[in-house]
Amino acid sequence: MTLKDARRLLRPLREEIVGLAQALVRVDSVAIPPDGHETKAQKVLRDRLKPYGLDVELYDTGFLERSRHPFVRRDRNYKGRHNLIARRSGTGGGRSLLLSGHVDTVPVGHQPWKHDPCSGTIERGRLHGRGSWDMKSGLAAQFAAAMALAKAGVRLRGDLLCESVVDEEFAGGGGTLAGRLRGDNADACAIAEGTNYSVVRATRGGHFFDIVCKAGDPMGYFSKEEVVSPAIPMGRLLGWIDTWVKKRKGVRRGATYAAFPDPAPVQVLAVEANRFDPDVPWSVPLEARIRVYFQFLPHENVTAVVKTVEASLHSFCRRDPFFRKYPIEIRYLVDPPLLGHELPAAHAWTRCFHGAATAVVGDEALLSASEWPCDAFLAHREFGIPTLLFGPKGAGSHNANEYVEVASVLRTAEVYLAATLEWCA
Template structure:
């Protein structure tokens, strides 16, 4: 038995060495393909501010390109679009039997580049290659990870390795606006399931970290009404001896009461909402957009009739979103009861979105350990050497929908959230290279090399 185990260990080590050598040999090709993929402006057509008809189609071009790589690696590729032009591509490398199955997943859509004049690196979709990095919108989020996964699978084929378990690799649309029905959820509906999944979201600011949990995200608005009159009557509405609300009410004044109340709740959350894999204070109530004024005439010569604040709420993985909603509504109700106008004209809360947290718990323990071990093997003596940091993801991602469908999902990928969605987005070539080796090592370990 000891000799058999020794022979197996040597065989696995030989396979890993061959696969790592194949990744090394493919490095320049991988960098070139990454540049090509970045140069495709695959902006999500449903992203706010976009003209759908002008933008739609580029996501599909990225999926088509990646699908060719999957096919070259020996995968059976299926492509489909829930909406025309928004193609998903999934490759399946069927195992010989007996091993665990694995999904590699990533999204092809990117956010708009913003003001191109602020990009000192050049055209936001240049895909420019420098000595150590590749520039462009989507480089970090998350085309680097998609390409690293694709070339990991290609390296397995180049090394002549067959696996016992099925390996599924996915390029999906829609993630940037939670359009999961068009993307990752449609893969699940078509039957693509496995014992675990790894999504190639950028791990940073934890460099090449292993990410088993994400927060949840709520979007809501709160609207406060007022009563307009001439702005010269402000003193009458706020000073003792004036007519008060019988004359007018400035909605912005009342809205600031709500703003400050939610700010106090956010400060409480620094102590009441915590998680061991997140930095203290990570869970917040972010006032992202404020609008207000007199209806139809945005000049300051009237008392404002309305004020609307759009909030983005980051809540801990273990929290029930319905409880979070009730907590926020209770805070708004409490401040409204302290003000005569708001008691009679309560603020109106509208809940617009809940992106569920990813919290697979013990179901993801094995895949978390496997990715951590694969990283150590792949990083070698590189700057990424040593145990990977296990941390919570700062934002949200498609892991949630995989986990909720019964496929325990975590993430690991090249890139940095601090440059994602920012001007001069980039990814480091060495990081992409190391990630590709990690994915390849993971597939070997998780799906088990075949002796057939």
């Protein structure tokens, strides 16, 4: 019943939804810490919402800089970065729903693209560009739910809130946090990350840090009896990381991540000891660093795991003559680390949303857990709002040639509206 209604309400909006996704891809909303310029994209969204008579508000997230919430990233700037919230108030007595998505994107990167990453070109059913899949199309599909209700004059019992937030990438979460701190909360939440139709009910946490070693004498360029270089000792440090890769494979998985080949991965994201740069003559590295990425399962005590890892690193360094002489330094890229989250399969919101997704896309609507961390834990764990993730089909998130399948954006809108009709009825 609700699916038929959702399809009927969305039919007149098909071009509008694709046009909105395209318009959002065409406006640059890259956020590189500590800054981001998402406001222009939020204004594009606001203008597109205007004809629907929704209650739309654009607000500055700068107040975060005065908040004492432990997850505010103190090293980022928020003043002048705007969140957008659209409300479709209910008649009262129903369950409320928050549909949330981030409008910021990562940069286009240095790899060549087949289509201009800002073009929003549609070719053979695919919309191309930075942010097309992660996650401007998902945003368009979520806002379509509010637009469809408003256009048809439908009022449900519960409130529907749709928000577009800043600063999610690079483990930010500032935009989400701003919405929650401000009180834009609800009885359930869904985030429109590109999930290829999976209903994601659990996410992993993540910790990013650099291990830095300064060694070597800038005056000692091949001219001293002993040339000091951190390069080979850093190789031994990679060996220490490898022991953690193996150790974390044996972590207690819990049912949700039981089938993952590597439930709590440890990855090396970058290794640096000098550069292959034609302008730099053959020289000995003076400094070396390794960028490490630990992930955590939803049930883990992240603070305790981080403490154990650091104790192990310091103990390794105490036993190594080089690192005893040239101590390493740990630099956190985000502090505190991201946490995971998990909503039970039997929860009313999981069943409602999974039911809607199955009705629209059939067996493709897997109930699953994500490989990546995101801002879901903020709503779920810090503010007690049961949170799921669901989004369209695509690929290339954070890489060149990112795209989304246009038909799947429309299917995603149907899922969101069907779930809303049932949840807020």
